[in-house]
Amino acid sequence: MAKKKIATYKGSAGGWGALASTSRHLLKSENPVKNIRSLMRTNQHKGFDCPGCAWGDQKSGHKVSFCENGAKAVNWEATAKKVGADFFAKNTVSYLDTQTDYFLEYQGRLTEPLRYNSETDHYEPINWDSAFQLIARHLNALESPDHAEFYTSGRASNEAAFLYQLFVRSYGTNNFPDCSNMCHEASGVALKETIGVGKGTVTMDDFAQADAIFVFGQNPGTNHPRMLDTLRQASKRGATIVSFNNLRERGLERFTNPQKPMEMLTNGYTEISKHYYTPKLGGDMALVRGIIKALLELDQERLSMGKNSLLDHNFLAQHAEGVDTYLELVKASDWTVLEEQSGISREDMFKVAGIYARSERVICSWAMGLTQHKHSVAILQEIVNLLLLRGNIGKPGAGACPVRGHSNVQGDRTVGIDEKAPKPLIDKMEAVFKTPMPRERGHNAIQAVQAMLKGESKVFIGMGGNFAAAMSDTDATRQALRNCSLTVNVSTKLNRCHLTPGQDSLILPCLGRTEVDETVTGEQRITVEDSMCMVHSSGGVLPPASDQLKSEVNIIANIAQKTLGNHPVDWLHLAEDNNRIRSLIEACVPGFHDFNERLEQPGGFYLGNTAAQRIWMTENRRANVMSNPLPEQLIADQIQQQTAPEGTEIFTLQTLRSHDQYNTTVYGYNDRYRGVKGIRKVVFMHQDDMDKLGLNTDQEITLTSHWHDGSERSVSGFKAVAYDIPKGNMAAYYPETNPLVPLDSYGDRSFTPTSKAIAISLKADNKSNAIKLG
Numbered sequence: 212m213a214k215k216k217i218a219t220y221k222g223s224a225g226g227w228g229a230l231a232s233t234s235r236h237l238l239k240s241e242n243p244v245k246n247i248r249s250l251m252r253t254n255q256h257k258g259f260d261c262p263g264c265a266w267g268d269q270k271s272g273h274k275v276s277f278c279e280n281g282a283k284a285v286n287w288e289a290t291a292k293k294v295g296a297d298f299f300a301k302n303t304v305s306y307l308d309t310q311t312d313y314f315l316e317y318q319g320r321l322t323e324p325l326r327y328n329s330e331t332d333h334y335e336p337i338n339w340d341s342a343f344q345l346i347a348r349h350l351n352a353l354e355s356p357d358h359a360e361f362y363t364s365g366r367a368s369n370e371a372a373f374l375y376q377l378f379v380r381s382y383g384t385n386n387f388p389d390c391s392n393m394c395h396e397a398s399g400v401a402l403k404e405t406i407g408v409g410k411g412t413v414t415m416d417d418f419a420q421a422d423a424i425f426v427f428g429q430n431p432g433t434n435h436p437r438m439l440d441t442l443r444q445a446s447k448r449g450a451t452i453v454s455f456n457n458l459r460e461r462g463l464e465r466f467t468n469p470q471k472p473m474e475m476l477t478n479g480y481t482e483i484s485k486h487y488y489t490p491k492l493g494g495d496m497a498l499v500r501g502i503i504k505a506l507l508e509l510d511q512e513r514l515s516m517g518k519n520s521l522l523d524h525n526f527l528a529q530h531a532e533g534v535d536t537y538l539e540l541v542k543a544s545d546w547t548v549l550e551e552q553s554g555i556s557r558e559d560m561f562k563v564a565g566i567y568a569r570s571e572r573v574i575c576s577w578a579m580g581l582t583q584h585k586h587s588v589a590i591l592q593e594i595v596n597l598l599l600l601r602g603n604i605g606k607p608g609a610g611a612c613p614v615r616g617h618s619n620v621q622g623d624r625t626v627g628i629d630e631k632a633p634k635p636l637i638d639k640m641e642a643v644f645k646t647p648m649p650r651e652r653g654h655n656a657i658q659a660v661q662a663m664l665k666g667e668s669k670v671f672i673g674m675g676g677n678f679a680a681a682m683s684d685t686d687a688t689r690q691a692l693r694n695c696s697l698t699v700n701v702s703t704k705l706n707r708c709h710l711t712p713g714q715d716s717l718i719l720p721c722l723g724r725t726e727v728d729e730t731v732t733g734e735q736r737i738t739v740e741d742s743m744c745m746v747h748s749s750g751g752v753l754p755p756a757s758d759q760l761k762s763e764v765n766i767i768a769n770i771a772q773k774t775l776g777n778h779p780v781d782w783l784h785l786a787e788d789n790n791r792i793r794s795l796i797e798a799c800v801p802g803f804h805d806f807n808e809r810l811e812q813p814g815g816f817y818l819g820n821t822a823a824q825r826i827w828m829t830e831n832r833r834a835n836v837m838s839n840p841l842p843e844q845l846i847a848d849q850i851q852q853q854t855a856p857e858g859t860e861i862f863t864l865q866t867l868r869s870h871d872q873y874n875t876t877v878y879g880y881n882d883r884y885r886g887v888k889g890i891r892k893v894v895f896m897h898q899d900d901m902d903k904l905g906l907n908t909d910q911e912i913t914l915t916s917h918w919h920d921g922s923e924r925s926v927s928g929f930k931a932v933a934y935d936i937p938k939g940n941m942a943a944y945y946p947e948t949n950p951l952v953p954l955d956s957y958g959d960r961s962f963t964p965t966s967k968a969i970a971i972s973l974k975a976d977n978k979s980n981a982i983k984l985g
């Protein structure tokens with residue numbers, strides 16, 4: 212591991228650093244040539260969709276379309292390292308559980324199906340057929356289908372996800388905890404209520420036409436690097452980009468495109484954000500309310516001078532509901548409260564309102580900085596209000612853009628992974644498959660853990676992902692999984708979830724997106740949907756890591772066949788040809804007409820978005836301007852006043868990603884743009900807070916979270932790092948900090964763990980510390 216070091220990063224995002232890191236990661240693998248070849252086919256027509264993120268593809272089909280972090284994702288999937296039965300024969304599960312996430316990931320690809328032996332504490336080989344029978348036996352032995360939990364991570368293809376939900380619903384439950392529950396759930400809930408569709412309304416063309424782009428709570432330099440190129444182009448043609456982020460993120464400040472030789476050779480860069488504001492954690496609702504309040508005051512001024520209104524009254528009259536009530540609420544909102552809760556001055560709110568008023572077409576984008584709070588739905592509805600007031604939804608160059616995480620998390624929801632059991636889908640499926648489907652809401656991620664903890668749910672099946680580490684309250688989540696009679700993980704790589712077995716447990720290794728999937732009918736393609744509602748096809752190009760691997764589709768079909776027989780479909784026949792599954796998607800899900808034919812279109816096809824056409828699929832068939840109250844207090848203040856032990860100072864912690872990780876997958880220990888090298892257990896804080904607590908960079912510290920019921924959760928061995936962050940706010944990496952998030956700390960109506968707002972206190976560990984930062 213590199214020497215631990217923390218120093219300010221002075222470069223732009225991208226540039227030579229990204230290129231050097233890409234080649235380092237390629238060379239570190241045993242397959243550099245093979246990997247470079249596969250990268251060249253990433254996001255190209257007839258190549259595979261990058262498993263990195265859900266940002267849309269540029270239209271020009273020929274340019275090399277991958278980024279540093281996409282390269283890492285591809286490269287780590289294509290590693291030549293393997294982890295098979297011999298590895299598990301050598302190592303007990305308890306021993307492996309003492310190892311880091313980096314160690315687990317670095318062991319390489321899983322190659323054969325394995326079953327946990329609780330007597331020896333080892334995983335042992337099992338043949339596929341016995342594994343499928345074991346699952347069927349467990350599922351059929353349950354008192355009720357609602358006693359099983361079916362998790363999905365967002366890499367599953369549309370075909371796998373559709374088949375999975377068809378199986379689970381035919382089996383009889385809507386228990387679909389999924390990674391979306393921990394991710395953009397609040398976006399779905401907020402947008403559905405206001406504009407009638409839980410997805411973004413913009414496409415790449417809109418980014419090319421926007422006059423202003425407001426980026427909230429998102430770190431594209433690391434998590435959506437291809438978005439930086441889109442922002443770079445917008446900035447170059449004169450669009451005003453304004454960032455609102457709790458931290459100063461280099462990628463939002465300036466960017467050198469590693470694929471642009473001139474910028475690289477001249478050490479040039481493009482300024483991304485014209486203006487950069489650092490609101491308090493959870494302060495964005497007050498911030499946006501303040502911007503709107505300023506807009507209304509500017510509007511009054513204009514009206515008094517006899518000028519046109521800044522609000523789009525025609526649009527509002529024709530399309531919107533709730534405007535007057537909301538405007539009253541804004542007027543009644545107190546400037547002092549808005550400034551105090553957001554941490555942004557009234558003067559700055561006026562500045563942003565001025566930019567907003569001068570821009571004809573505005574896009575607001577956001578990611579986890581807005582969706583992982585208690586009041587996330589209200590925060591996002593405030594942003595929708597901002598957009599609606601000037602008619603910025605359903606016109607070119609404008610709209611809402613929740614930037615999704617996993618490469619197909621949006622598609623999975625579209626094709627039915629939804630514990631809320633959407634009525635139109637269930638109606639359609641009952642008609643097509645001529646069998647009753649459950650209609651009661653199933654469990655989301657929080658409810659799944661609760662049910663397993665209580666011993667009500669006894670079987671957990673994970674279609675990808677790493678539920679044990681990704682979910683909040685690690686100890687509770689892991690206990691919940693251990694309570695199960697059977698846990699099953701369909702995976703490509705070894706992870707923490709495998710080391711949290713139920714009494715019986717299976718690891719089922721599957722093909723990755725980069726690998727050729729050949730069945731009796733030929734090579735198969737899968738499809739995914741990106742953040743802009745574009746559906747692309749994807750086909751692997753590399754030989755599978757092992758000849759024992761099966762596709763997710765094949766695994767699901769076999770589990771279904773063993774559990775349900777040929778009811779309501781011939782599962783194995785379906786699994787022979789993904790075109791057959793796509794025909795069923797076409798029959799059940801709107802927007803997929805001529806699915807198989809349209810797949811041939813280079814760049815994929817647009818699924819459509821009713822709100823973008825100003826058709827509002829809300830209950831009242833109007834665009835709803837929502838009047839949500841501001842939170843009375845943010846979490847740290849509440850806990851400080853109500854629960855914290857005497858004399859303990861409470862801070863708010865957000866948990867985020869470093870530059871060297873993909874969610875729970877840790878590729879390395881550097882976080883280049885934040886100047887961190889060789890270490891992950893760091894907590895970023897304001898220098899004044901460090902001084903106040905008497906902390907220096909060489910001490911190890913323990914973080915303890917506090918909750919309303921007085922319970923405390925701790926993680927130790929962290930180092931303080933002084934950073935440009937508002938006083939009272941702190942940041943540390945996930946998943947190391949997930950033990951701090953109380954299970955019942957989740958978003959109102961979104962049920963998303965509040966990963967960006969945890970009330971914590973800090974204390975230096977007693978033991979003297981041997982490691983000094985270099």
Ligand SMILES: Nc1nc2c(c(=O)[nH]1)N[C@H]1C(S)=C(S)[C@@H](COP(=O)(O)OP(=O)(O)OC[C@H]3O[C@@H](n4cnc5c(=O)[nH]c(N)nc54)[C@H](O)[C@@H]3O)O[C@H]1N2
Pocket residue numbers: 263264265280394427428429430431433434435455456457458460490491492493494495578579580581615616617865866867868869870872873874875967
């Ligand atoms: N390389 C890489 N790419 C990825 C992933 C990965 O792990 N690695 N993960 C994928 C997934 S699943 C997702 S969901 C996305 C996640 O993409 P992001 O949402 O960019 O991920 P985070 O690292 O959680 O960053 C949250 C950002 O919001 C800011 N923030 C936090 N709280 C607040 C707040 O209250 N207000 C404001 N204004 N800002 C705040 C933080 O400072 C940080 O910049 O990325 C996807 N792409």
Ligand SMILES: Nc1nc2c(c(=O)[nH]1)N[C@H]1C(S)=C(S)[C@@H](COP(=O)(O)OP(=O)(O)OC[C@H]3O[C@@H](n4cnc5c(=O)[nH]c(N)nc54)[C@H](O)[C@@H]3O)O[C@H]1N2
Pocket residue numbers: 364365366367390391393394395579616617674675676677678680681682683701702703704705706721722723724763866867868873874875876945946948949952966
């Ligand atoms: N504290 C905190 N917690 C968070 C977050 C946060 O910001 N803070 N973010 C949340 C978010 S946004 C998300 S999306 C979740 C992510 O939650 P998950 O999606 O559950 O987690 P990942 O780390 O993406 O899953 C990695 C595992 O997926 C498997 N895998 C990879 N590729 C494939 C494939 O093609 N097929 C199959 N079957 N398996 C594959 C590998 O075995 C790998 O170990 O975490 C959430 N948890």
Ligand SMILES: [Mo]
Pocket residue numbers: 390393394395615616617
């Ligand atoms: Mo995510």
